[in-house]
Amino acid sequence: MTLYRAPVRDTLFLLNEVLGFERHADLPGFSDASPDVLDVILDEAARLAENVMLPLNRVGDLEGCQHHDDGSVTTPKGFKAALDRYREGGWMGLAVPADHGGQGLPYTLHQAAGEYFSSANMALMMYAGLTQGAIAALIAHGSEQQKVAYLPALVDGRWAGTMNLTEPHCGTDLGLLRTRAVPDGKGGYSISGQKIFISAGEHDLCENIVHLVLARIEGAPQGTKGISLFIVPKFKLAKGGGLGKRNAVACGSIERKMGIHGNATCVMNYDGAEGALLGEENGGLKAMFTMMNEARLGVALQGLAISEVAFQNAAVYARERLQGRSLSGPKEPDKPADPIIVHADIRRTLMTMKAFNEGGRALLLWTALQSDIAHRAGDAKAREAGDDLLGLLTPVAKGMLTDKGFNHAVMAQQVFGGHGYIEENGMSQFVRDARIAMIYEGTNGIQALDLVGRKLALNGGRAMRAFMQEVGDFCEGNRADEKMTPFTKALKKSLNDLQAATLWLMQNAMSEPDNAGSAATDYLHLFGLVALGYMWSRMAKAAQVRIAEDVGEGRSFYENKLATGRFFMEHAMPETALRLARISAGADAMMALPAEAF
Known part of the structure; x- marks a missing residue:
């Protein structure tokens, strides 16, 4: 069986010493997240992930989900008991406002704990993740009656949620959507159509499943402007409360897929199912993107989570596997061979994963903190700044x-x-x-196009200017600190590459749109390297402060942090120059061949 140990110490370092959680005590929920509370919550999350969820990861992969003739789906052995433990621990409502039955703690903390759960069992945690998105959409767009009817059971975890976008002919281009919504004359709608690739669309883990479904009301405009969002529960709600009759929605089949076997990826058939409009008529995309934005950060977290657990297993294997001798002479002469961790290429591999994981964790938590600021700050300017950075960083992180x-x-x-x-x-x-995390919730190519085609220019480029200003100010503010030179020098050079790439796009993408398309993925990764370099520079600064304070036995943690950070700055950050060269080459060679030449 694979192993996993939640990186609690590293998370606490980021929350307390790098991001300065206590400095945000004026935000609702943050005053309750003292260092002691963070410690307890993350330790509990680690125990649940390591002891309950991890042992089921291989079980889920081997057993998968089973679809039955009556349309029901059974999940792998142990999944329901594990999700019950998650629900009973209050994890579903950790960051949900207390007004809606949650604990009201920071969303950043929810993301921190979520990494542990996804590392331990990604397929299992997808059931909870989709429910989180449904909760967010209902809070943002639901009527008071809808909130009262659905939120208590969703926040408690007794009910689950899904998002239904994709159709057989319609993935990214939602303007092609065909699912119909016909007014029923009683204030509701009759929903008919088929949705595919619906994660957690049917299962045996809870009492009810609340589907959020994109559909087009009869007579609505064509394209994306005519799409609305509907609440379609698996079981209708009884007039006196509780569950009523089964709705006309069923799982026609489940996909047999490459991975995440423990999660039911369903074909969902709607045959005149009763639904209620969520949000405004023809405003479905706006409402659905409340779910999508939260889901995209959750998927970014999955990328980090798998990278972390894979790294941990590789590191243990490298320390134990004996093969060959070190090029600089035997390191364990009393054994028949040295462990492979002595070899420089294995070190390169492990250090690459370790450096990206620790930098990626910082980036995810910093991005989640922007969400907390955007939704909780009392000052309008602070909310605006948080929302700007959140929107800019989300496609980069994903x-x-x-x-x-x-x-x-x-x-x-x-x-x-x-x-x-x-x-x-x-x-x-x-x-x-x-592999799936690169595809769903908007493929990574779409994320890159969203960044280049929409996010950069949004509000006159306000978010991008703020990001560059913050990174530039950090470099300038630490220019005289010789201990920071290995970090600030590399960061400043890469920031210059990002500025040059941004200027190139401004000068060349408007006149020739293919230049934007050809540059998008390289630009996203260039931006991501600068963001990770900024995170590493902040971590290095915090580590040096602690070392100067003579932290005693804890000193090795900070020294290791600095060593890993230096590796990142020396071995990863030079890639920004390569990315800039590709961007500046333009689209001519990429678009030169006729389609039939491929």
Whole structure:
């Protein structure tokens, strides 16, 4: 069985010493998240992840979900008991406002704990993740009656939620959507159509499933402007409360797929199902993107989570596997061979994963903190700034961290050599599970186009200017600190590359749109490297402060942090120059061949 230990110490370092959680005590919920409370909550999350969820990860992969003739779906053995433990612990409502039955703690803390759960069992945690998105959409767009009817059971975890967008002919281009909504004359709608690739669309883990479904009301405009969002529960709600009759929605089949076997990916058939409009008529995309934005950060977290658990297993294997001798002489002469961790190429592999994981964790928590600021700050300017950064960083985090998550799962598998290709060692599952995160909730190519085509220019480029200003100010503010030079020098150079790439797009993308398309993925990764470099520079600054305070036995943690950060600045950050060169090459060669030449 694979192993996993939640990185609680690293998370606490980020929350308390890098992001300065206590400085945000004026935000609702943050005053309750003292260092002692954070410690207790994250320790509890670690125990649940390591002891309950992790042992079921391989079970879920081997058993998968089973679809039955009556349309029901059974999940792998142990999944329901594990999700019950999650629900009973109050994890579903950790960051939900107290007014809606939650604990009102920071969303950043929810994300921190969520990493542990997804590392332990990604497929299992997808059931809870979809419910979180439904809760967010109802809070933002639901009527008071809808909130009262649905939120208590969703927040408690007795009911689950889904999001239904994709149709057989319609993925990213939702303007092609065909699912119909016909007014029923009683204030509701009759929903008919088919949705595919619906994660957690049907299962046996809870009493009811609340589907949020995109559909087009009869007579609505064509394209995305005519799409509305509807609440369609599996079981209708009884007039006196509780559950009523089964609705006309059923799972026609489940997909047989590459990974995440423990999650039911369903074809959902709506045959005149009763539904209620959520939000405004023809405002479905706006309401659905409340779910999508939260889901995209959750998927970014999955990329990090798989990368972390794959790295941990590779590191343990590298310390134990004996093969060959170190090029600089035997390191364990009393053994027949040295452990492979002595070899520089294995070190390169492990250090690459470790450095990206620790930087990625910081980036995710910093992005989640912007969400807390955007939704909880009392000052309008602070909310605006938080929302700007959240919107800008979300496609970067989703695209880069899921690309790296898959790459690192493959790298970890490579450390195992032939043993990584054998199913029982678990590395194959990490590779297969990680692959989906690059695809769903908007493929990474779409994330890159969203960043370049929409987010950069939004509000006159206000968010991008603020990001560059913050990073530039950090470099300037630490320019005289010689201990920070390895960090600020590399960060400043990469920031210059990002500025040059941004200017190139401004000058060349408007006149030739294909230049934007050809540059998008490289630009996203260039941006991501600068963001990770900024996170590493902040971590280095915090580590040096603690070392100067003579932290005693804890000193090695901070010294290791600095060493890992230096590796990132020396080995990862130079890639921004390569990305800039690709961007500046333009689209001509990329678009030169006629389609039939491929």
